[in-house]
Amino acid sequence: MILMVISVFLGVIIILLTTMLVNWYSLVSKYDSLRNVPGPKPWPIIGNANEVGKTTVDLLQSFERLHQIYGTFFKLWLGPRLHLMIAKPEYLEALLTSNVHLAKSDGYDLFKPWLGDGLLVSVGKKWKCRRKMITPTFHFKILEEFITIFNKHFDLLIDILAKEVDKNPEKSIEISEFVNLASLDAICETAFGTPLNAQLKGNPDYVKAVSIILEIITLRFFSGWLRNPLIFRFSSLYPRYKKNMKILHDFTNKVILERKEACRIRKNNTRSPAEDGIRRKAALLDMLLEATSDGEELSNEDIREEVDTFMFEGHDTSATATCFVLYAISQNPDIQSKVYQELTEIIGDDSRTEITISKINDLKYLDIVVKEALRIYAPVPLIERRLEDDWIVDGITIPKDTNITIFLYGMNRLPEVFPDPEKFDPERFLPEKQSQRHTYSFIPFSAGPRNCIGQKYALYELKTCVIKFLLKFEIREDRTFQPAIGMCSVLKSRNGIKLKMRPRHGQ
Numbered sequence: 001m002i003l004m005v006i007s008v009f010l011g012v013i014i015i016l017l018t019t020m021l022v023n024w025y026s027l028v029s030k031y032d033s034l035r036n037v038p039g040p041k042p043w044p045i046i047g048n049a050n051e052v053g054k055t056t057v058d059l060l061q062s063f064e065r066l067h068q069i070y071g072t073f074f075k076l077w078l079g080p081r082l083h084l085m086i087a088k089p090e091y092l093e094a095l096l097t098s099n100v101h102l103a104k105s106d107g108y109d110l111f112k113p114w115l116g117d118g119l120l121v122s123v124g125k126k127w128k129c130r131r132k133m134i135t136p137t138f139h140f141k142i143l144e145e146f147i148t149i150f151n152k153h154f155d156l157l158i159d160i161l162a163k164e165v166d167k168n169p170e171k172s173i174e175i176s177e178f179v180n181l182a183s184l185d186a187i188c189e190t191a192f193g194t195p196l197n198a199q200l201k202g203n204p205d206y207v208k209a210v211s212i213i214l215e216i217i218t219l220r221f222f223s224g225w226l227r228n229p230l231i232f233r234f235s236s237l238y239p240r241y242k243k244n245m246k247i248l249h250d251f252t253n254k255v256i257l258e259r260k261e262a263c264r265i266r267k268n269n270t271r272s273p274a275e276d277g278i279r280r281k282a283a284l285l286d287m288l289l290e291a292t293s294d295g296e297e298l299s300n301e302d303i304r305e306e307v308d309t310f311m312f313e314g315h316d317t318s319a320t321a322t323c324f325v326l327y328a329i330s331q332n333p334d335i336q337s338k339v340y341q342e343l344t345e346i347i348g349d350d351s352r353t354e355i356t357i358s359k360i361n362d363l364k365y366l367d368i369v370v371k372e373a374l375r376i377y378a379p380v381p382l383i384e385r386r387l388e389d390d391w392i393v394d395g396i397t398i399p400k401d402t403n404i405t406i407f408l409y410g411m412n413r414l415p416e417v418f419p420d421p422e423k424f425d426p427e428r429f430l431p432e433k434q435s436q437r438h439t440y441s442f443i444p445f446s447a448g449p450r451n452c453i454g455q456k457y458a459l460y461e462l463k464t465c466v467i468k469f470l471l472k473f474e475i476r477e478d479r480t481f482q483p484a485i486g487m488c489s490v491l492k493s494r495n496g497i498k499l500k501m502r503p504r505h506g507q
Contacts, residue, residue, distance in 0.1 A: 021045065024080060031075075031082055033397045039075035039085075040066065047077025052222050056215055056486030057494060059222055060381065060409070063487065067410035073393075076405070078222055081106075083384075083403045087411035089438035091393055095385060095404060096440070096448035102127070104450075105384035105403040110217045110227075114248060116301065118309030119453065130306065131453065133291065137191075137284045138457055144357055146190040146457065150464040151354055153189070156199050157182040157465070158351055158472045165473070165501050172478035174496040176323045179465065180207045183319035186461055191284040191310050193262065194255050206251045209244035210316050214489045216241050252307045256300070259285050284310060310454070317379055317490045318458045322465050323497040324377035325370055327483070329466070330475040330499050332424050339366055340470055349504070351471035355464050366463060368429035374444045376424060381409035381487045383446055408443065409487070417441045473501040 024044050040048050052062040063085075066076065072088040086092060095101055108121045115121055119130050136142075157178060164173055181198040184207065188196040198206075216237050220226040232238060263286065288303045329336050342365045347353055360366075383406045391398045398404075413421040417437060418428060427433065445452035452458070469475065478500050483493035 027080055027082070030399060031402070033399065034075055034082075034084070037073065037075045037084070037396065038070045039077075040070075042077040045080070047079050047081075049077075049079055049223065049225075051076075052078070054219070056218055056488040056492065057484050058486075059218065060485060060487040060491075063382070063407060064410060064413075067407060072411070072414070079225065079227065081227075081403060083405040084398060085405045085407055087407040087414065089411065089417070089440040092406060092411075092443070092447075093438070093440045094393070095391070095406075096443075096446065096450070099449060101385050101388055101391065101404075102450055103386045103388055105386045105405075107221045107384055107403070110220050114213060114217075114245060115309045115312065116305030118305035120309050120313065133287070134284065134306070134453060137287055138454060140357075143456060143460060146186075147355060147357055147360075147460060147464065149189050150186055150461055151468075153182050153185040153199070154465045154468040155352055156185075158468050160199060161501065162472065162503065165503065169502065170500070172481060172498040172500045174498050175326065176319070176493070176496045177204075177207070179322050180316070180319045182465070183315045183322070183461065187311060187314040187318075188255065190457075191314060192255050192259055192307065193285060194258055205247050209247040210312065211488070211492070212240060212244045213248065214316070214492070218488050248308065248311075249304070252304055252311060255311075256285070256303055256307060260289065263289055313452070314454055314457065318461050320490050320492060321374065321377075321379035321458070322462045323493075324379070324491065325373040325462060325466055326469060326475060326499065327477075327497050328373035328376060328424060329369065329470070330477045333476070335369060335424065335426060336470065336475065339369055340474075342366060343467060343471055347467065347471070349471060351468050353471070355467055357460065360460060360463050360467075363463070363467075365426070366466070368426040370459070370463060370466070371429040371442070371444075372424060372426040375412045375418065375428070375442060376422075377485075377491055378409045378412050378444060379491055380444070380446075380489075381491055382407050409491070412442065414441075472504065474504055476500040476502065 021044060040051055042048050043050070051066065053059055066074065067085070067087060070085075072086065073091065074085050076083045076085055086095070103123045104121055111121050117126060119127065119134060122130060161173065161175070161178060178199075181202070184198045185196050188194045188198075219237070220232060226232045226235060226237070232241075285303075285307065288298055288306055291298045329339065342363055343349075346362050347355070347359055385404045385406070387398060387400050387402045387404060390400050391402075412418065415421050418441075440447060443451075445455035445458070476499065478498045481495075481498040483497060484495045485491060485493050
């Protein structure tokens with residue numbers, strides 16, 4: 001009996017392995033047109049999964065290493081999935097401006113349990129409809145109103161940090177937790193009309209859950225095995241995944257229910273919409289709720305998809321980018337002095353001064369400093385597309401359904417595009433120097449029809465926070481601290497970002 005069970009088990013294993021091998025060589029045959037494209041030699045079934053490491057820090061270092069070895073156009077097998085890695089501006093222009101290749105890769109399906117078919121991952125008619133529907137919520141006039149909210153929450157952030165500095169002036173402070181909560185307050189009040197007061201009450205569960213889920217999604221994204229739902233369910237990651245996914249959904253469901261109640265109360269109020277400040281400021285969520293009542297077939301699930309998407313992209317990505325910009329400035333005191341001089345000339349030296357869009361737009365030096373920081377610390381290290389038709393590049397036919405991985409982090413460090421790429425040099429982004437480079441050599445918010453819809457929102461939020469910081473503090477690098485930078489859907493430092501802060505004279 002035991003021998004029979006063993007024989008059956010071995011038979012099943014042999015059948016599975018044989019099937020996997022047949023599928024593997026079938027895939028290799030499908031991509032025969034790419035045989036001359038460089039890349040590491042893959043192993044059957046697992047591909048190059050052994051090349052990319054097992055942590056988010058390893059992933060980023062592995063991609064950098066492969067990029068340096070194989071250049072701006074190479075292939076990489078992650079299990080049975082081929083990824084064509086591109087970091088060449090000329091190729092990206094053709095791909096990203098296309099109205100054909102608009103679909104995200106199947107790797108983005110890993111976001112669907114969290115974000116559903118929201119704007120980040122939806123395709124086809126649904127994506128076009130949602131994009132058209134949501135675009136007006138980022139109109140210039142609405143952004144002007146949002147700046148007032150940014151001022152309020154970042155003033156509070158600076159007050160909280162000032163107290164931390166007073167406790168121990170020489171101690172370095174891990175700022176990412178503080179900036180995350182301030183950004184969470186900002187997105188909740190601007191987009192959803194819900195004053196969360198996370199900085200005062202704290203909301204570490206949501207912030208931590210976002211980081212955990214992003215890390216798990218990233219590890220699955222580049223794993224040869226964990227992409228499989230059954231294998232993932234029996235992995236050690238699954239219990240943490242399930243627990244933290246519930247935290248995320250419970251949070252956004254609460255936001256939606258509270259806003260629905262506020263809308264119900266508002267409808268019973270005799271004041272006009274123009275008098276209702278909260279209504280005007282809650283452009284996104286109110287628009288989604290009104291679309292539901294107007295018969296646009298947006299269910300509660302549809303609304304949650306977009307709310308979850310904007311909570312992720314409008315909070316975590318912005319906060320991370322802000323922390324890296326501050327870190328880059330702290331590493332370059334001469335540049336910080338120039339930024340501060342510009343701030344005092346245009347805004348004054350009071351950190352509580354109301355920042356406006358017009359003042360931000362006048363800060364030309366700050367703008368190129370932010371661009372250079374986003375070049376070195378790309379907030380989104382890579383993005384992916386799935387070809388919806390064959391694509392011919394330099395005479396090479398890339399088959400339909402191929403996953404194209406755009407390695408923005410690597411492209412930002414191309415020495416032929418950005419000489420001495422590790423040097424922090426904001427003057428690279430002076431207009432006369434930008435005009436000498438390819439338009440697609442620096443695209444921190446992607447480009448083309450599927451560019452980031454909220455990029456202006458993100459930049460105004462980031463710059464408001466940086467301005468408040470630099471008017472209040474002289475920030476300094478802690479030379480004993482080294483960030484553990486990894487690729488976690490967005491660029492992340494696993495040990496946070498630490499700065500030393502000294503209050504400026506009179507602040």
